[in-house]
Amino acid sequence: MDQKILRNYEIAKEQYAEFGIDVDQALEQLAKIKISMHCWQGDDVKGFLFKDQDLSGGIAATGNYPGAARTPEELRADLDKAFSLIPGKHKVNLHAIYADTDEKVDLDKLETKHFQKWIDWAKANGLGLDFNPTCFSHEKSSDGLTLSHPNEEIRRFWIDHVKASRHISASFGEQLGQTSVMNVWVPDGYKDIPADRLGPRKRLKESLDEAFAEELNKSYHLDAVESKLFGLGAEAYTVGSHEFYMGYGLQNNKLICLDAGHFHPTEVISNKLSALSLFVEGILLHVSRPVRWDSDHVVILDDELLDIGKELVRGDLLGKTHIGLDFFDASINRVAAWVIGTRNTIKALLRAMLEPIEALRQAELAGDYTTRLALTEEFKTYPFGAVWDYYCAKSGVPVREEWLAEVKNYEQEVLLKR
Numbered sequence: 147m148d149q150k151i152l153r154n155y156e157i158a159k160e161q162y163a164e165f166g167i168d169v170d171q172a173l174e175q176l177a178k179i180k181i182s183m184h185c186w187q188g189d190d191v192k193g194f195l196f197k198d199q200d201l202s203g204g205i206a207a208t209g210n211y212p213g214a215a216r217t218p219e220e221l222r223a224d225l226d227k228a229f230s231l232i233p234g235k236h237k238v239n240l241h242a243i244y245a246d247t248d249e250k251v252d253l254d255k256l257e258t259k260h261f262q263k264w265i266d267w268a269k270a271n272g273l274g275l276d277f278n279p280t281c282f283s284h285e286k287s288s289d290g291l292t293l294s295h296p297n298e299e300i301r302r303f304w305i306d307h308v309k310a311s312r313h314i315s316a317s318f319g320e321q322l323g324q325t326s327v328m329n330v331w332v333p334d335g336y337k338d339i340p341a342d343r344l345g346p347r348k349r350l351k352e353s354l355d356e357a358f359a360e361e362l363n364k365s366y367h368l369d370a371v372e373s374k375l376f377g378l379g380a381e382a383y384t385v386g387s388h389e390f391y392m393g394y395g396l397q398n399n400k401l402i403c404l405d406a407g408h409f410h411p412t413e414v415i416s417n418k419l420s421a422l423s424l425f426v427e428g429i430l431l432h433v434s435r436p437v438r439w440d441s442d443h444v445v446i447l448d449d450e451l452l453d454i455g456k457e458l459v460r461g462d463l464l465g466k467t468h469i470g471l472d473f474f475d476a477s478i479n480r481v482a483a484w485v486i487g488t489r490n491t492i493k494a495l496l497r498a499m500l501e502p503i504e505a506l507r508q509a510e511l512a513g514d515y516t517t518r519l520a521l522t523e524e525f526k527t528y529p530f531g532a533v534w535d536y537y538c539a540k541s542g543v544p545v546r547e548e549w550l551a552e553v554k555n556y557e558q559e560v561l562l563k564r
């Protein structure tokens with residue numbers, strides 16, 4: 147390892163030790179945390195099953211940066227590149243439309259065999275897999291309704307898709323020896339004020355009950371449900387609102403998924419974690435960055451990301467929280483987008499682990515809010531960067547912005563030739 151990186155690390159370690167912070171132990175803990183990197187940043191949420199379908203469901207990937215993956219092989223190569231620039235061993239989050247098959251198969255008939263190449267690749271690379279039924283970008287969701295649809299036949303199709311997805315997810319878990327989290331998000335909602343808000347929610351509840359009816363081994367597979375405030379074209383009413391899924395998750399022991407972009411603009415998910423953790427079986431995060439709306443910008447090391455890290459660490463919530471990413475920016479290099487967002491998420495966790503949590507707690511309990519504020523502010527300039535650099539070097543990935551040259555080279559050699 148570069149001697150300067152090591153020297154800086156030793157100095158930083160001493161400084162943190164003065165507050166009883168064991169940096170080596172923090173790095174050990176950090177190395178165990180898996181981030182679920184979402185495949186859909188690699189191709190603007192197109193997938194491979196229905197090439198001619200436009201992205202729908204009230205979400206949008208804007209931009210036309212060259213080099214998007216066009217095949218499962220290209221997507222896996224891009225993911226390999228991204229993972230080579232990110233410290234730690236992680237997971238990949240797949241959507242059903244990313245099936246790797248030459249068969250013409252519809253969503254309700256998907257089976258594990260359509261994802262076997264993904265499983266084999268994940269196994270060969272020591273990665274885990276997570277899964278999502280894709281309840282959008284399909285002719286049967288063209289009016290923006292799926293599991294809550296008034297038409298029984300359409301509901302049946304989507305229920306069968308969720309059922310099929312759960313089996314695939316459980317196979318991921320079984321074959322890879324690590325739990326697969328399957329997240330259900332449906333876009334269902336109305337552009338304008340509904341006459342009936344209750345009916346669609348009753349139908350969504352019944353559909354979910356049926357789709358989740360079969361007991362599956364929880365060490366292989368966990369169900370999660372994701373709420374939303376509004377989507378493009380569903381501005382007035384979303385069936386699966388936060389209250390809906392909080393109720394559903396609590397009543398049915400499902401993980402509750404909090405997407406950072408799915409709440410009112412000043413509402414933050416960091417402030418929900420401690421409260422939810424007291425009642426839920428588990429939490430799934432969709433770490434994202436809303437800019438004015440659920441824009442799914444690449445995650446930066448902003449206050450909210452740092453606060454999410456703090457809440458997870460201070461509340462000891464890492465054991466019951468699954469951390470997934472959810473952004474899709476087509477205006478920049480897509481491999482870089484993954485690397486930036488994932489490295490930032492790991493950085494936020496490390497920053498949180500290097501805080502003088504005990505001293506802050508004691509000050510708070512003693513009513514010494516002056517010390518609480520003073521320490522919080524002073525720690526913002528503690529040598530966190532030296533620890534991060536050491537962690538990257540030790541993990542065999544580029545230190546600081548060195549990764550960018552690798553992405554630029556990959557762009558020249560691979561992405562621009564597509």
Ligand SMILES: C[C@H](O)[C@H](O)[C@@H](O)C(=O)CO
Binds near residue numbers: 278331
């Ligand atoms: C593609 C994802 O499933 C999707 O982004 C969903 O998680 C969501 O957040 C929709 O706004």
Ligand SMILES: [Mn+2]
Binds near residue numbers: 331432472
């Ligand atoms: Mn999401």
